[in-house]
Amino acid sequence: MLRAFSTAATGMTAQQMTVNTIANNLANMNTAGFKRTMIDFQDLVYLRLQEPGREVAAGIEAPTGFELGSGVRPASTLRIFTQGELENTGRDLDLAILGDGFFTVLMPGGEKRYTRDGSFRINANGEVVTASGYQVEPGVTIPSDARSIAVGADGTVNVFKGAENTASQVGTIQLVRFPNASGLSSEGGNLLAETPASGTAVEGTAGEEGFGSIQGGFLERSNVQMVTELVNLITAQRAYEINARAIRAGDEMLQTANNLVR
Amino acid sequence: MSSETISALTGLGHEYEAIAHNLANANTVGFKRKIGVFTQEPPKVGVGADTSASSTSALPATKATSAIDFSQGRLVQTGRSLDVALSGKGFFVLETSEGERYTRNGVFRVNSRGQLVDASGRSVAGAGGPVVLPPSISQMAVEIGSDGRISAGGTPIGALRIVEFEDPSVLQPEGMGAFVAKGRARPGPAVETTAQQGFQEASNVDAVRELVALIKVTRLYQANVQVMASKSDRGKDLMRVAMA
Numbered sequence: 300m301l302r303a304f305s306t307a308a309t310g311m312t313a314q315q316m317t318v319n320t321i322a323n324n325l326a327n328m329n330t331a332g333f334k335r336t337m338i339d340f341q342d343l344v345y346l347r348l349q350e351p352g353r354e355v356a357a358g359i360e361a362p363t364g365f366e367l368g369s370g371v372r373p374a375s376t377l378r379i380f381t382q383g384e385l386e387n388t389g390r391d392l393d394l395a396i397l398g399d400g401f402f403t404v405l406m407p408g409g410e411k412r413y414t415r416d417g418s419f420r421i422n423a424n425g426e427v428v429t430a431s432g433y434q435v436e437p438g439v440t441i442p443s444d445a446r447s448i449a450v451g452a453d454g455t456v457n458v459f460k461g462a463e464n465t466a467s468q469v470g471t472i473q474l475v476r477f478p479n480a481s482g483l484s485s486e487g488g489n490l491l492a493e494t495p496a497s498g499t500a501v502e503g504t505a506g507e508e509g510f511g512s513i514q515g516g517f518l519e520r521s522n523v524q525m526v527t528e529l530v531n532l533i534t535a536q537r538a539y540e541i542n543a544r545a546i547r548a549g550d551e552m553l554q555t556a557n558n559l560v561r
Numbered sequence: 562m563s564s565e566t567i568s569a570l571t572g573l574g575h576e577y578e579a580i581a582h583n584l585a586n587a588n589t590v591g592f593k594r595k596i597g598v599f600t601q602e603p604p605k606v607g608v609g610a611d612t613s614a615s616s617t618s619a620l621p622a623t624k625a626t627s628a629i630d631f632s633q634g635r636l637v638q639t640g641r642s643l644d645v646a647l648s649g650k651g652f653f654v655l656e657t658s659e660g661e662r663y664t665r666n667g668v669f670r671v672n673s674r675g676q677l678v679d680a681s682g683r684s685v686a687g688a689g690g691p692v693v694l695p696p697s698i699s700q701m702a703v704e705i706g707s708d709g710r711i712s713a714g715g716t717p718i719g720a721l722r723i724v725e726f727e728d729p730s731v732l733q734p735e736g737m738g739a740f741v742a743k744g745r746a747r748p749g750p751a752v753e754t755t756a757q758q759g760f761q762e763a764s765n766v767d768a769v770r771e772l773v774a775l776i777k778v779t780r781l782y783q784a785n786v787q788v789m790a791s792k793s794d795r796g797k798d799l800m801r802v803a804m805a
Contacts, residue, residue, distance in 0.1 A: 370585040
């Protein structure tokens with residue numbers, strides 16, 4: 300029976316993890332390009348006390364065995380890449396991806412990171428950078444005399460310089476995709492990194508071959524739905540309580556047995 | 562100490578463990594609850610009770626079998642393109658090195674080669690071999706029909722293999738969301754099962770029912786301990802009261 304205590308404890312731990320995940324989702328409700336995560340649970344191995352199909356009498360097999368489960372374990376966290384709502388900000392360098400794809404960001408050490416957060420800025424050298432100052436890859440430099448910037452659905456960056464009335468192209472923002480985007484690792488700061496599970500990045504032009512299109516002047520909001528998260532939070536909390544109740548019930552049973560020996 | 566009481570106590574302990582396992586999996590996608598003696602129809606006391614042993618402790622908990630309740634779980638909408646819930650009695654098939662495994666957990670993902678896999682990385686069987694999503698299509702564009710057919714933008718990619726067992730009691734839980742078919746039992750193609758994309762099947766554990774069973778088990782356990790303590794005929798009466 301003591302085994303059941305740890306069974307119920309796995310249930311409590313699982314619900315605790317769910318609450319942690321929900322808290323992180325809710326905390327990032329207003330983070331541009333944030334994708335919610337969920338935990339996928341699986342039942343734990345079963346202890347087989349009696350094999351099904353054992354012979355109970357000559358020629359008669361027991362139709363079912365007797366096996367005891369040992370609880371639950373978190374199988375994985377899963378980042379859900381559904382589209383977030385696009386919010387019109389009117390800023391030239393706020394870019395949202397409508398559909399599949401990531402922007403590539405170059406870290407100071409030279410390694411690449413990937414993000415859906417397209418709230419870009421221009422640094423002192425005129426380079427297009429993320430809100431944290433990391434350079435967007437492939438690099439785009441905006442001339443200092445640019446009046447306005449227009450980013451097309453295919454990622455082409457056009458600027459109107461000085462008194463010119465025609466736009467001139469200064470670069471292209473490319474997108475990357477992964478065979479398994481859920482396999483990317485979260486690095487914080489809205490950045491994701493490639494892993495063996497995600498597969499290698501495939502570069503491409505926005506709007507082509509399954510890549511999403513780029514919307515200038517928009518930001519992709521997080522795909523966290525408050526109502527969904529709150530409902531999940533209540534479910535997790537109740538499940539936590541009933542698992543605690545199971546431990547308490549077991550405790551009462553053992554106490555009764557203990558009182559026998561006096 | 563009577564052996565019936567001890568066996569009743571052991572049975573109740575196992576019953577308690579089964580309930581704890583169900584409750585631990587109250588939020589596990591595709592989980593099927595273990596049927597406990599006290600969460601079934603109440604046992605008919607007295608019927609066939611021709612020995613004093615069965616009328617004394619009258620505890621079906623001493624019957625050491627366990628079965629799985631394969632009833633449908635609630636479908637919860639997630640909107641994720643690779644979440645598939647089954648409604649009906651069918652199962653998805655997972656290919657493992659130890660043979661086929663069957664699952665109701667349709668929270669699929671793709672691995673680095675674009676192959677459809679489950680949370681543990683086991684390959685999801687398609688109607689003709691593993692399902693591979695071509696890299697040129699977006700995961701969000703994947704469409705899964707009610708018959709398990711997978712397509713993207715009208716282009717067919719493959720189909721999920723969905724199977725049904727005439728008698729699901731041949732399935733044994735193995736953990737990790739999977740069932741294994743015992744003996745030579747093999748499933749047939751699904752006829753009464755439909756797949757629903759963008760949904761997950763919730764665990765079919767009903768917390769209230771399990772809690773009621775938990776209370777019964779606790780009280781019966783206490784009653785049995787008292788029977789043990791009194792070692793007298795009063796115990797018989799006590800158990801009749803408990804089972805009434």
